Amino acid sequence: MSRLFKKILVANRSEIAVRVMNACRTLGIPSVAVYSDADQNARHRLMADESVHLGPPPPRESYLDIDKIIAAAKDVGADTIHPGYGFLAENPEFATKCTKAGITFIGPDAEAIKLLGNKVESRIKMVDAGVPLIPGMKGAAKDPNQFKNAADEAGYPVMIKAAAGGGGKGMRVVHTPEELQPAIEAAQREALNAFNDDTVYLEKYIVKPRHIEFQIMADHHGNCVHLFERECSIQRRHQKIIEETPSTAVDHDLRMRMGADAVKVAKAANYKNAGTVEFLLDESGHYYFLEMNTRIQVEHPITEMVTGIDLVVEQIRVAAGEKLSFDQESLRQRGHAIECRIYAEDGENNFMPSTGSILHYSEPSGPGVRVDSGIRLGMEIGIDYDPIMAKLIVHAPDRDLAIGKMIQALNEYKILGVRTSKRFMIDVLNHPAFIKGETFTDFIELNMSERESSEDVLREIGAAVAACAATNGNSSGAGETVSSSPMTPWQTIGQWEIGGTINE
Numbered sequence: 001m002s003r004l005f006k007k008i009l010v011a012n013r014s015e016i017a018v019r020v021m022n023a024c025r026t027l028g029i030p031s032v033a034v035y036s037d038a039d040q041n042a043r044h045r046l047m048a049d050e051s052v053h054l055g056p057p058p059p060r061e062s063y064l065d066i067d068k069i070i071a072a073a074k075d076v077g078a079d080t081i082h083p084g085y086g087f088l089a090e091n092p093e094f095a096t097k098c099t100k101a102g103i104t105f106i107g108p109d110a111e112a113i114k115l116l117g118n119k120v121e122s123r124i125k126m127v128d129a130g131v132p133l134i135p136g137m138k139g140a141a142k143d144p145n146q147f148k149n150a151a152d153e154a155g156y157p158v159m160i161k162a163a164a165g166g167g168g169k170g171m172r173v174v175h176t177p178e179e180l181q182p183a184i185e186a187a188q189r190e191a192l193n194a195f196n197d198d199t200v201y202l203e204k205y206i207v208k209p210r211h212i213e214f215q216i217m218a219d220h221h222g223n224c225v226h227l228f229e230r231e232c233s234i235q236r237r238h239q240k241i242i243e244e245t246p247s248t249a250v251d252h253d254l255r256m257r258m259g260a261d262a263v264k265v266a267k268a269a270n271y272k273n274a275g276t277v278e279f280l281l282d283e284s285g286h287y288y289f290l291e292m293n294t295r296i297q298v299e300h301p302i303t304e305m306v307t308g309i310d311l312v313v314e315q316i317r318v319a320a321g322e323k324l325s326f327d328q329e330s331l332r333q334r335g336h337a338i339e340c341r342i343y344a345e346d347g348e349n350n351f352m353p354s355t356g357s358i359l360h361y362s363e364p365s366g367p368g369v370r371v372d373s374g375i376r377l378g379m380e381i382g383i384d385y386d387p388i389m390a391k392l393i394v395h396a397p398d399r400d401l402a403i404g405k406m407i408q409a410l411n412e413y414k415i416l417g418v419r420t421s422k423r424f425m426i427d428v429l430n431h432p433a434f435i436k437g438e439t440f441t442d443f444i445e446l447n448m449s450e451r452e453s454s455e456d457v458l459r460e461i462g463a464a465v466a467a468c469a470a471t472n473g474n475s476s477g478a479g480e481t482v483s484s485s486p487m488t489p490w491q492t493i494g495q496w497e498i499g500g501t502i503n504e
Contacts, residue, residue, distance in 0.1 A: 003027070003028060003029055004027060004029065004316060004317060004319075004320035004322070005029055005079055005080040005104065005316070005319075005320060006029075006030075006077065006078070006079045006080075007029065007030045007031075007032060007049075007050075007076065007077055007078040007079060007080070008020070008024050008029050008030070008031050008032065008078060008080045008081070008082055008106075008316070009031075009032040009034065009052075009069070009072060009073045009076070009078040009080070009081050009082075010024075010031055010032065010033060010034070010044070010048070010081075010082050010084065011034060011063070011069050011081050011082065011083045011084065011087065011088055011094075012044075012063065012082075012083060012084030012085070012086070012087055012089075013034075013035065013036075013039055013042065013044055013063060013374070013385065014042070014043075014044060014374030014375075014385070014386075014388065014389070015372050015373055015374030015375075015388065015389070015390055015391060016084035016085055016086075016296075016298075016374070017033060017044035017048075017084060017374065018043055018044050018047055018372070018373065018374055019084075019312060019372050020082045020084060020312055021033070021044065021047050021048055022312075023310065023312035023313045023315075023316060024316075026310065026313055027313060027316060027317075029316070030049040030050070031047075031048045031049050031050075032048055032049065032050045032051065032052065032072070032073070032076050032078050033045045033047070033048035033050070033051040033052070034051070034052050034053075034054050034062075034063070034069060034072055035051055035052075035053060035054060035062075036053075036054050036055060036056060036057045036061075036062035036063065036384070037053075037055070037056050037057055037062075038057035038380075038382055038384050038385075040053075041378070041379065041380075042374070042379065043373070043374055043375060043376045043379070044374060046376075050076050052072035052075065052076060054068050054069070054072070055068065057382070057384040058384070059087065059384070059385070063087045063088070063385075064087055064088060066088065066091070066093065066094050066097055067097075069081070069088070069094075070097055070098065070101050070103065073101075073103055074101065074103075078103070079102075079103060079104060080103060080104040080105075080106060080316075080319065081098055081103055081104070081105055081106065082106040082312075082315070082316070083105070083106070083107060083295065084295075084296070085295045085296055085297065085298060086386060089107065089294075089295040089296075090113055090117055090293070090294050090295055091113070092110035092111075092113040092114040092117070093110070095107065095108075095109060095110040095113055096110040104319055104320075105319075106273065106315050106316060106319040107273050107274075107294065107295060107315075107319075108269075108271050108272050108273050108275065108294050109270075109272065111270070112269045112270060112271050112272070112294060113294045115269050116269055116271075116275075116291070116292045116293075116294050117164065117294065118163055118164060119161060119162075119163050119164070119165065119201070119291055120139050120140045120163040120199065120201055121163075122269075122291065122292065123138065123139070123201075123289075124138060124139060125268055125269065126265060126268060126289050128268070129264050129265065129267075129268035130264065131261050131264055131265055131268070131289045132261065132286070132287060132288050132289060133288055133289050134203040134204050134206065134280065134288040134289075134290075135153075135154045135203065135204040136150055136154050136158070136201065136202050136203025136204050137150045137201045137202045137203065139201065140163050140199045140200065140201045141201065144180075144181055144184070147160075147180060147181075147184055147202050148177070148180060150202045151174070151177070151180055151202060152177075154202070154203065154204040155204065156174065156175055156176060156177070156205075157173055157174060157175045157205040157207070158173075158174050158180075158202050158203065158204055158205050159171060159172065159173050159174070159202070159203055159204070159205040160172040160174060160183050160184055160187040160200050160201075160202055161187070161200060161201060161202075161203065162187060162190070162191035162194070162195060162197070162198075162199070162200055163191075163197065163199035163200060163201060164191065164195040164197040164199065165191060165194070165195060168237055168238030168239070169190055169191065169194040169195070170187045170188075170190045170191030170194060170195070170200060171187065171238070172184075172186055172187045173205050174205075184200060187200045188200055206280050206282050206288070207282075207283075208282070208283055208440045208441075208442065209233075209280040209281060209282055209440065209441055210231060210233045210247065210249050210280070210281040210439065210440055210441065211231070211232045211233045211235065211240075211278065211279075211280065211281075211290075211441055212229050212230070212231055212232075212233075212247055212249070212250065212258065212278075212279045212280075212281045212287065213229065213230050213232055213276050213277060213278040213279065213293075213297070214226045214227075214228065214229050214230075214258060214259055214262035214276065214277045214279070215227040215228065215230065215274070215275075215276055215297070215300065215303045215311070216262050216263060216265075216266045216271070216274070216275050216276070216277060217273070217274050217275075217311070217314060217318070217324060218266050218267075218271050218272050218273065218275075218318075218324075219272065219318045219322070219323050219324045220272055220318070220321055221323045221324075223323060223324045223327070224263050224266050224267055224271070225263065225324065225326070225327060225328045225331065226259035226260075226262045226263055226277075226328070227303050227307050227309060227311075227331060228245060228246065228255065228259065228303065228306070228307070228331070228333050229245060229246060229247050229250055229255060229258065229259070230243050230244070230245045230247075230297075230299055230302055230303060231243065231244050231245065231246075231247035231248070231249070231250075231439060232299060233439040233440055233441050233443060234428060234434075234439055234443055234444065235441055235443075235444070236351060236444050237351075240298070240299065240341070241340070241341050241343070241421065241425065241428075242338065242339065242340050242341070242425060242428060242429070243299040243302055243338070243339045244302065244336065244337065244338045244339070244399070244402070244439075245302045245303060245306055245333070245336070245337055246306070246333055246336065248399070248437030248439070249281060249437070250281075254285065254287075258279060258287055261277075261279075261287075261289070262277035262279075265277045265289065265292055266292070269292070271292075271294075272318065273315055273318050273319060274295070274296050274300075274311055274314070274315050274318075275292055275293060275294050275295070276292065276293045276295075276297045277289070277292045278290040278291050278292065278293065296311060296312060296315065298341065298388070298391065299339050299391075300312075301337075301339055301370060301372060301391060301393045302337035302338065302339045302393060302395075303337075305335075305337035305368075305370070305393060305395040306333045306334055306335055306336070306337050306395065307331060307332070307333065307334075308334070309326065309331075335395055335396055335397050335398065335402070336395070336396055336397070336398055336399040336401070336402040337393060337394065337395045337396075337402065338393070338394055338402050338403065338406045338429075339391055339392065339393045340391070340392045340393075340406060340410060340422075340425045341388055341391055342373075342388070342389050342390040342391065342392060342413070342415070342420055342421075342422065343387045343388050343389065343420060343421055344381045344387040344388075344389050344418050344419070344420065345387050345419065345420065345421050346419040346421075347419070347420065347421030347422065347423055347424030347425070348419075348423065348424070349419075351421060353383055353387055354381070354387075354418050354419035354420070355380075355381050355382055355383055355418065356380075356381055356417045356418045357378065357379070357380050357381070357417050357418075358375055358376065358377055358378060358379045358380075358381065358415065358416070358417045358418060359377075359416045359417035360377070360414055360415070360416035360417065361375065361376065361377045361414065361415055361416075362412075362413075362414045363413060364392070364408070364409040364410075364412035364413050366409075368394055368395040368396055368405060369392075369393075369394055369405065369409050370392075370393040370394070370395075371390060371391070371392055371393070371413075372390060372391040372393065373389065373390035373391075374388075374389060374390060375389045375390060375415070381417075381418045389415070389418075389420075392406070392409055392410065392413060394406045394409055399437075400435075403429050403434075403435065406429055407426055407429050407430065410422050410425060410426050410429075411426070424448070424451075427448070427451055428443075428444075428447075428448065431447055431448075433446075433447050434447075
C-alpha cells in the first residue's frame with residue numbers, strides 16, 4: 001500500500017487520538033502521539049508508533065501550545081497533523097501555522113474555520129446562500145434598542161448567544177422584555193470569560209426543538225456530499241450524551257432537503273474535508289441553520305456504522321489531495337445506530353466530575369457492538385481534561401433492536417474505580433418517551449428530573465470484588481480485567497463497601 005503521508009502526528013489525546021491512530025494503521029501510515037505529564041501512561045501514547053512529551057498537564061502548556069506541537073512534528077519528521085476534536089481543532093491560527101511550517105493540516109483551511117467559528121459572520125454568509133436561519137438579528141450589536149427591536153420582531157421567548165461561543169457558554173433564554181437587558185449583560189460577561197470576546201446576538205428561541213446535524217465531506221476537486229443526519233437531542237447542560245441515526249423525525253423528503261442545505265453551507269464557506277452542519281428542527285417540521293463544526297465530531301461513528309464509510313480514513317485521503325471515494329448517489333443508510341458517551345461523571349449526582357484509578361475494565365462485544373475507548377486498566381482519571389473516556393456504539397437492523405442492544409452493551413460494560421453516567425443512560429433508553437422517538441433537547445429536564453438511582457448495590461459490589469480478586473497481573477489492553485494489587489479485595493476496593501458509595 002502506497003503511503004499518502006510519511007507520518008501523521010495526532011495533536012490530541014484519549015479516545016479521539018486512538019481513533020485517528022487506528023485510521024493511520026488502516027492506511028499503513030506511522031502515527032505520533034503527543035502527551036502531557038498527566039498522560040504519560042495513557043492509552044493513546046502507548047498505541048502510537050512514536051510519542052513526544054509536551055509538558056505539564058494544563059492544556060495551555062501542553063495540548064493547546066501550538067508552537068510545541070509544530071516543533072514536535074518537525075522533530076519526528078511528521079509531514080501531517082490531525083487535530084481530532086476539541087483543543088486546537090477549530091483554531092485558525094493553528095491551521096495557518098501548520099501550513100507555514102510545510103505541514104498538512106487534516107481539516108479545512110484557516111479561512112473556513114474562522115468564518116464558520118463566528119456565529120454572526122456565518123449567519124450573514126448563510127443568508128446569501130439561501131439557507132434557512134432562525135429569525136433574529138442579522139448581526140451582532142451593542143445598542144440595547146437593537147436587541148429590544150429584534151426581540152419584539154421575533155417574539156418571545158428569545159435567546160442571547162455568544163458570537164464566538166459553543167458548549168452552552170454565553171447563552172441565555174429570555175421570556176419577557178424585563179429579563180432582556182440583565183440577560184444580555186450576563187451573556188456578555190460569560191462570553192468574555194470563556195472566549196475573550198463579549199460579542200452577543202439575539203435569535204428566536206425555538207420551543208421543543210430537535211438537534212439534527214448532517215455529516216458532510218468535501219474534497220479539493222469540487223465534490224461535496226452529505227452522509228445523512230444524526231439526531232443529538234439527548235443533552236444535559238447543552239452537551240450531547242446519546243446520539244442516533246437515522247432520526248425518527250426525519251423522513252426521506254426532509255432528509256433530502258436538509259442534506260442539500262447542509263451541502264450549500266459547506267460550499268458557501270468553500271469548505272474542504274469533514275465537517276458537520278447543525279440544524280434545529282421544530283415541531284412543525286421547519287428547520288434552521290445553527291452552526292457548522294469544522295472538524296470530525298465525537299458522534300461520527302454512528303454515521304460510519306450506517307454508511308460503511310470510514311470517515312477518518314476519508315479525511316486523510318482528502319487531505320492528501322485524493323477525490324472522495326464515493327458520490328451522493330452511491331451513499332445509503334443501512335439499519336440504525338446509537339452512540340452513548342461514557343463520561344467520568346457521576347450520573348447519580350448531577351453529573352459531578354469523578355476521578356480515580358481504573359481498577360477493572362472490560363468492554364462489551366458482539367455483532368454490531370463497537371467501543372472507541374481512550375482508557376485502560378490502571379489508568380488514572382484526573383480533572384485536567386474533558387471527562388469523556390470512551391464511546392459505546394451499536395448497530396442493528398432497526399431502532400428497537402438497536403435500543404435493546406445498547407442497553408445490553410451498557411450492562412456488560414464494566415469500568416470500576418471511576419463513576420460514570422452509564423446507569424443514567426440505561427434509564428433514558430428505557431424511558432417510554434425515548435422508545436417512542438419523542439427526543440427533544442429538553443428531554444432530560446422533562447423526563448429525568450424525578451428519576452431515582454437504579455443502581456443495584458450488591459451486584460456492583462460483587463463485580464468490584466470479582467475484579468479485585470482476579471489473578472495478579474497487569475495489562476494495557478482493553479477488555480483485560482486483572483488487577484496487579486497483591487492486597488485482599490476489601491483492602492483494594494476502598495470505597496466499595498455495603499452502605500457506601502458505588503463507583504462505576
